[in-house]
Amino acid sequence: MAEQATWSDAEPRGGVAVQPALALHRVAKKFQAPPGTVDALAPLDLAVAAGEFVCLVGPSDCGKSTLLSLIAGLDSPTHGTIRADGRRVSGPGTDRVLLSQDAALFPWLDVQRNVEFGLRQQGMSALDRAKVARHWMGRVSLAGLERNSVHRLSAGIRQRVALARALAIDPAVLLMDEPFGALDAMTRDRLHAELQAIWAATRKTIVLVTHNTREAVALGDRVLVLSPRPGRVVAEFRIDLPRPRTLEDTALVERTRVVLRALRSGAQEEVGTP
Amino acid sequence: MRLRAVAAYTIFYAGVLGLWETVARSGPWPAHLFPGPLEVLAALVDGLRGGLFVRGALVSLYRIAFAFGVSVILGVGLGLLLGRVRLLDDTLGSLVRGLQVLPSVCWLPLALLWFGLDERAVIFVVAIGALSQITLGVKAGVQDTPPDYLRVARNLGGSGLALYTQVIFPAAKPAVLAGLKQGWVVAWRSLMAAELLFHALGLGSLLQAGRDLNDAARVMAVMLVIIALGVAVERLVFAPAERRLRERWGLADA
Numbered sequence: 001m002a003e004q005a006t007w008s009d010a011e012p013r014g015g016v017a018v019q020p021a022l023a024l025h026r027v028a029k030k031f032q033a034p035p036g037t038v039d040a041l042a043p044l045d046l047a048v049a050a051g052e053f054v055c056l057v058g059p060s061d062c063g064k065s066t067l068l069s070l071i072a073g074l075d076s077p078t079h080g081t082i083r084a085d086g087r088r089v090s091g092p093g094t095d096r097v098l099l100s101q102d103a104a105l106f107p108w109l110d111v112q113r114n115v116e117f118g119l120r121q122q123g124m125s126a127l128d129r130a131k132v133a134r135h136w137m138g139r140v141s142l143a144g145l146e147r148n149s150v151h152r153l154s155a156g157i158r159q160r161v162a163l164a165r166a167l168a169i170d171p172a173v174l175l176m177d178e179p180f181g182a183l184d185a186m187t188r189d190r191l192h193a194e195l196q197a198i199w200a201a202t203r204k205t206i207v208l209v210t211h212n213t214r215e216a217v218a219l220g221d222r223v224l225v226l227s228p229r230p231g232r233v234v235a236e237f238r239i240d241l242p243r244p245r246t247l248e249d250t251a252l253v254e255r256t257r258v259v260l261r262a263l264r265s266g267a268q269e270e271v272g273t274p
Numbered sequence: 275m276r277l278r279a280v281a282a283y284t285i286f287y288a289g290v291l292g293l294w295e296t297v298a299r300s301g302p303w304p305a306h307l308f309p310g311p312l313e314v315l316a317a318l319v320d321g322l323r324g325g326l327f328v329r330g331a332l333v334s335l336y337r338i339a340f341a342f343g344v345s346v347i348l349g350v351g352l353g354l355l356l357g358r359v360r361l362l363d364d365t366l367g368s369l370v371r372g373l374q375v376l377p378s379v380c381w382l383p384l385a386l387l388w389f390g391l392d393e394r395a396v397i398f399v400v401a402i403g404a405l406s407q408i409t410l411g412v413k414a415g416v417q418d419t420p421p422d423y424l425r426v427a428r429n430l431g432g433s434g435l436a437l438y439t440q441v442i443f444p445a446a447k448p449a450v451l452a453g454l455k456q457g458w459v460v461a462w463r464s465l466m467a468a469e470l471l472f473h474a475l476g477l478g479s480l481l482q483a484g485r486d487l488n489d490a491a492r493v494m495a496v497m498l499v500i501i502a503l504g505v506a507v508e509r510l511v512f513a514p515a516e517r518r519l520r521e522r523w524g525l526a527d528a
Contacts, residue, residue, distance in 0.1 A: 072429060074425055074428070074429065092425075092428045092429045094429070094430065094431040096429075097429055097430065098425075098426075098429055100422070102422070104420075104422040104423060104425070104426045106423060106426075106441070106444070106445075107522065107523040107524070108444040108445065108447060108522065108523070109444075117427070117430055117432075117440075118430035118431050120436075120440070121430060121431035121432050121433075121436060122431060149521070149522050149523075149524065151522075151523055151524030152524065165430070166430075169430060169431065
């Protein structure tokens, strides 16, 4: 496969070997599931360059969400090490923020206070908090909703609030776990466009997990295909299509097909003959 | 729709009063034991005018405010501790759950032995009844903090005391409010029970006084005052708090 990249190709654009934003070395995870244990992740290596947008696709239950919470430091690997910006990850940190599918907004706070939450933890003054929060709310089209209760918001708006809340504390890495999985197609397209614009402007390192192959190809610099449980990387593609990309792009559809094929053969390989 | 509800409400209570009056007039019981609504109303007006009911109600309200205040302070603190410290929940928590089964008026004899015929005995009985309710409500709220909220909060830099004040406690609000409401109901009931037995001015002892005077109309009038106060606290304190919470959180109507 022409698109398949080797490890040496996975250096940052420009080809300079700097310290990766994220470096996973032989990371594996087992869960206790009496009477035995379940292998969620097979030993896995991954390097993500600073400013890179990496998408992980894989069948459900392949450990992609587990991988994100390990990187976020909300769970610890059974084996292996994870480094973020060279420092070993041993717990959650504000340099890596995880965004989940259900947004997990705080219902006792209005939209702006949700966005300010992380800033408040840093002890920032109310005035500065409001300034930063308003900037990011404007960035993700939330202007005018500052004082709304979060429960009345649609799924797409909730995702925007979660994104603004994460961006407000200026993390180096955004970890996105199926952030658009519950959205209708129109809303998802808009959020794709906004996320690409934000990424282009801020150059955050993003690791996004999805089961939607086309979404992965549309957003990522690189797409990694994981096998069924225990997850490991079975294929890797560099997507060098020009941005901004849209889902209808013929070249994009073509790439998606190639990735899908890898996803299917990876799945068969694990399941074996029926 | 609203008008229909008002109409149904009016017709229902008119029916209740009519039935009551009919039974009082034609029923098998002597009139002084089963007075009709008019006699009860007269007794109520009499009691309110004379100031006795008002003083009794104020004394009862003072007692419950004091006792309930104490149990809120202790119960919220205790509930937070039990909710976060597993060892305490397994030990002290089981004791609290056990005590919850005991009707709080059962504490009265002991309280009278400890404090004598004193206000403190009544306050103690009322406070201890509400305490276990509130403690368990707060505990449940804290234990049921959705793990997602804590995960997000930690990820965004929350730690230590801030997690309690900014996440765990606010997330527990609906359960805390439910616990407070239940605690209040228990407190009100145990106050009335204690006052029946404890002969110093209060609504409960006014009931008892009515009985001693063989004055059924007066007993019923005091019962109406007790109901009215109970409903008033529910409507003026708990209902608005619940409504606010529902509006903000989008909770389903309970």
